[in-house]
Amino acid sequence: MTIQGPPDDVTVTACPDGPLLVRGPATILGPDGEPVPRNRATVALCRCGGTAIPPWCDGTHKVNGYRSGPDAPAGDGGDHGGDAPRPRE
Amino acid sequence: MSTTPLPTDTAPLPEARPADPWRMPAPRPRGAVSEALLAALEGSPDDARLAPVTDALEEARIDGPDGPRVVLGEDAQLALLVLYELHYRGVDGVDDGWEWHPGLLALRSRLERPFEAALRARVPQPAWDGTPADAAGVAARLFALAAEDDGPSLSRYVAKKADAAQARELLALKSVYQLKEADPHTWAIPRLSGAPKAALVEIQADEYGGGRPGRMHAELFAQAMRGVGLDDSYGRYVDAVPAVSLVAVNTMSLLGLHRRLRGAIVGHLAAFEMTSSIPSRLYGNGFRRLGHDTDTTWYFDEHVEADAVHEQIAARDLAGRLVEQEPVLRDDVLWGAALCLAVEGDVAAHALERWQRGESALGRPLATA
Known part of the structure; x- marks a missing residue:
């Protein structure tokens, strides 16, 4: 899956033990390369692999024991913090 | 008369729609308090006659030690629902001027105090577990x-x-x-x-x-x-x-x-x-x-x-x-x-x-x- 969009307008928040929250005009492409229809301004992408409505989160991580691991250090200046991917130094 | 259980007659609900479908239809009273309240709200807020509602609240002993139990009953809960509904879409046949009527707000407060007390008794404050409060x-x-x-x-x-x-x-x-x-x-x-x-x-x-x-x-x-x-x-x-x-x-x-x-x-x-x-x-x-x-x-x-x-x-x-x-x-x-x-x-x-x-x-x- 690929997320495309102007980098300044799109944020991805990694929710501890939960999904990736995507805010902003990201186009989300399915395995066939076609855009997945988005029905809301902010979407949650499944990270635990257990969802019944991929690529979206359906809350299953709360019952299948998914753990996202330790948070990355804060202070990256992002609006929504968390352990969003960032370049290695 | 104090609070009553749900009406015991089992007549199905009437099919009539309210005159204004955006509002809540006026409900059937479930006891003395809601009956007095609904009757009072049929009148004009400029000529408010709330004494019968006050009397009904006193008779139900809403301010007494048993107030929190009384307030969770059918009669008081319906009265609260109606009072709150004035802040949402309103109640069919009830003048919008009632929403901020001081006398009516005072009555609502007499129901809200025991209501909040009942909720606090039902649900004690959960302890904070020492997690940082960030x-x-x-x-x-x-x-x-x-x-x-x-x-x-x-x-x-x-x-x-x-x-x-x-x-x-x-x-x-x-x-x-x-x-x-x-x-x-x-x-x-x-x-x-x-x-x-x-x-x-x-x-x-x-x-x-x-x-x-x-x-x-x-x-x-x-x-x-x-x-x-x-x-x-x-x-x-x-x-x-x-x-x-x-x-x-x-x-x-x-x-x-x-x-x-x-x-x-x-x-x-x-x-x-x-x-x-x-x-x-x-x-x-x-x-x-x-x-x-x-x-x-x-x-x-x-x-x-x-x-x-x-x-x-x-x-x-x-x-x-x-x-x-x-x-x-x-x-x-x-x-x-x-x-x-x-x-x-x-x-x-x-x-x-x-x-x-x-x-x-x-x-x-x-x-x-």
Whole structure:
């Protein structure tokens, strides 16, 4: 899956033990390369692999024991913090 | 005369629609307090005659030591629902001028004091567990609180066992709130600032369909009601809904309409969202099992996806950032969340108990579809 969009307008928040929250005009492409229809301004992408409505989160991580691991250090200046991917130094 | 149980006559609900379909129809009284109140509201606020309501409250001993029990009964809960409804869409035949009538607000306050006391007795303040009270810590504590909730699962029953009549009852039972879904939490928006305010608006905008009226959650609920043969007009089933459901709705209005309780309404919303996505899938499965189409199950299918988003925003960006801004609200946020789990759990327990006995969960039977 690929997320495309102007980098300044799109944020991805990694929710501890939960999904990736995507805010902003990201186009989300399915395995066939076609855009997945988005029905809301902010979407949650499944990270635990257990969802019944991929690529979206359906809350299953709360019952299948998914753990996202330790948070990355804060202070990256992002609006929504968390352990969003960032370049290695 | 004091509070009475639900009316014992089993006449089906009348089919009449109110003159103004946007308003709640005037309900049938359930005792002396609601009877006096509804009679007073038929008059003009410029010529208010509230003494009979005051007398009825005194006779019900609303201010006495038993007040918290009395206020959870059918009569007082219906009176509170009517008083709160004046701040939403109004009550059919009731002058809008009553909304801010000082005498009527004073009466509401006499019901609200024992109501809040009853809720605090029902749901003790949950202890803070030593987690740092930052956004991440608050979110973790709220998710843990929701996960620990061991209330009975109405959604599991509906998924596997409910029959068609019980599925209709479920929607009727929920309709008093769901046809104004999200409205009580919207009261909190002007009471917040900065990050938590932005988070609440982000959630509420999605609840209201993101600018598309047909995707508004209350509209999707109305569509589900029509799908099972129910009348979707606002407040149509108020007379059928027992006190336990009115307590859940009035709790939201109490928390939403009092700025001092803004932490609690935020916690309530967080817990509501955290206990929605998985149960919504089960409800949807139940309605599919009963042969309903996607137009009818859309409401539940939408909540599977939407509330998995909302719970994350509500936990960290709304509740968590609010506690960072106003640390003094930490316990209120937690109490509001626990209160939501308790009062919604009481509704589930009531319905399950009745259905497992082969009885209706409503106070009055529904007219056949």
